[in-house]
Amino acid sequence: MDLRPLRTSVIGSYPFPSWLEHASAHLERFGPDDIAELQADAVTCAVKDQLAAGLDVITDGEQTRLDFNLSFYGHLRGIDLESAPPRRWGPPAHDQRGRHRILAPLEAPKGLGALEEYRRLEGIARDLGAPGRVTLKASMPGPYTLSGRLVPNPDLGYADRWAVAEALLPLVRRELEALVAAGCREISVDEPSMSCYGHREDVRRFVDLFNRTVEAISGRTRVCMHLCFGNYKARAIGPRQIAPLFPAFLDMHCDEMHVEMASREFSELELIGQVARRRDVAVGIVDVKSYYLETPEDIAARIRRCLEHVPADRLVLAPDCGLSQTARWAARRKLQSLCAGAELVRQTL
Numbered sequence: 001m002d003l004r005p006l007r008t009s010v011i012g013s014y015p016f017p018s019w020l021e022h023a024s025a026h027l028e029r030f031g032p033d034d035i036a037e038l039q040a041d042a043v044t045c046a047v048k049d050q051l052a053a054g055l056d057v058i059t060d061g062e063q064t065r066l067d068f069n070l071s072f073y074g075h076l077r078g079i080d081l082e083s084a085p086p087r088r089w090g091p092p093a094h095d096q097r098g099r100h101r102i103l104a105p106l107e108a109p110k111g112l113g114a115l116e117e118y119r120r121l122e123g124i125a126r127d128l129g130a131p132g133r134v135t136l137k138a139s140m141p142g143p144y145t146l147s148g149r150l151v152p153n154p155d156l157g158y159a160d161r162w163a164v165a166e167a168l169l170p171l172v173r174r175e176l177e178a179l180v181a182a183g184c185r186e187i188s189v190d191e192p193s194m195s196c197y198g199h200r201e202d203v204r205r206f207v208d209l210f211n212r213t214v215e216a217i218s219g220r221t222r223v224c225m226h227l228c229f230g231n232y233k234a235r236a237i238g239p240r241q242i243a244p245l246f247p248a249f250l251d252m253h254c255d256e257m258h259v260e261m262a263s264r265e266f267s268e269l270e271l272i273g274q275v276a277r278r279r280d281v282a283v284g285i286v287d288v289k290s291y292y293l294e295t296p297e298d299i300a301a302r303i304r305r306c307l308e309h310v311p312a313d314r315l316v317l318a319p320d321c322g323l324s325q326t327a328r329w330a331a332r333r334k335l336q337s338l339c340a341g342a343e344l345v346r347q348t349l
């Protein structure tokens with residue numbers, strides 16, 4: 001693929017418009033056609049914002065994952081509705097989400113929904129006249145991350161989280177292959193749990209699981225991997241350090257590896273050189289957790305620091321993480337600055 005230097009990209013999610021937040025809390029009042037309309041309208045908003053910013057890579061903003069039924073878990077057969085979260089009050093955090101029990105062998109007879117999301121995005125981007133250089137990226141959670149919200153069930157052969165992940169792997173792989181067959185040229189295989197829990201698990205085991213997940217699509221599409229430190233309710237989990245994950249994670253079969261930098265004040269920046277030796281490196285250049293709005297000049301200065309370690313044609317620029325936990329007005333301006341800052345540097349190359 002012929003990509004321009006300092007490609008601008010996103011991780012995947014984008015904030016819901018206010019009306020979508022409201023509607024998703026009252027989905028029972030909508031019919032299936034109303035919901036389809038809501039989803040298409042929401043994706044249109046996300047796509048318009050991203051195109052207006054001038055990004056090279058856009059997503060559907062994950063606008064259609066509104067509730068259990070419309071999420072990946074809703075596509076899984078063999079699980080029950082989410083249990084009540086262990087903690088319901090107090091400061092927001094990841095422990096305020098429930099988990100699903102496994103009641104029967106895990107299956108996804110109609111796929112996991114990412115293909116449908118991609119087709120919707122493709123149609124909307126076409127209707128909006130997205131420029132030819134814009135790449136449409138799909139995102140699909142990997143089996144380890146998906147397994148985190150499922151309670152293992154030894155009676156069904158799912159003894160622990162790893163066993164659940166192994167059972168999900170073929171379902172995820174099939175969805176990834178369907179995306180490639182549909183013409184999807186870039187896929188983010190999201191495994192935030194791997195980078196969040198790398199400090200307490202066997203990182204080599206993560207790499208093996210990741211590589212087996214993507215083995216059928218490697219070389220057939222651009223595979224992206226985001227080293228996430230957690231952003232649910234804009235909170236991190238686990239130590240925010242890349243070094244302990246390396247060198248093992250460098251063996252992951254991906255074409256682009258994304259590292260969170262802006263919120264960590266660019267600590268460990270020199271490690272992007274190691275990443276870029278084998279693949280493109282995407283750098284989180286915009287802090288999605290801060291309401292300080294980066295200026296194009298801030299962005300340009302950050303890019304120049306990255307260029308001390310990697311060549312421009314190996315460097316992709318993105319926010320630190322998905323933007324779903326950032327207010328839309330701020331997300332929009334941060335993306336605009338990201339693209340404007342990249343252009344400032346591009347002119348001097």
Ligand SMILES: [Zn+2]
Pocket residue numbers: 192226227228229230231320321322
């Ligand atoms: Zn993230």
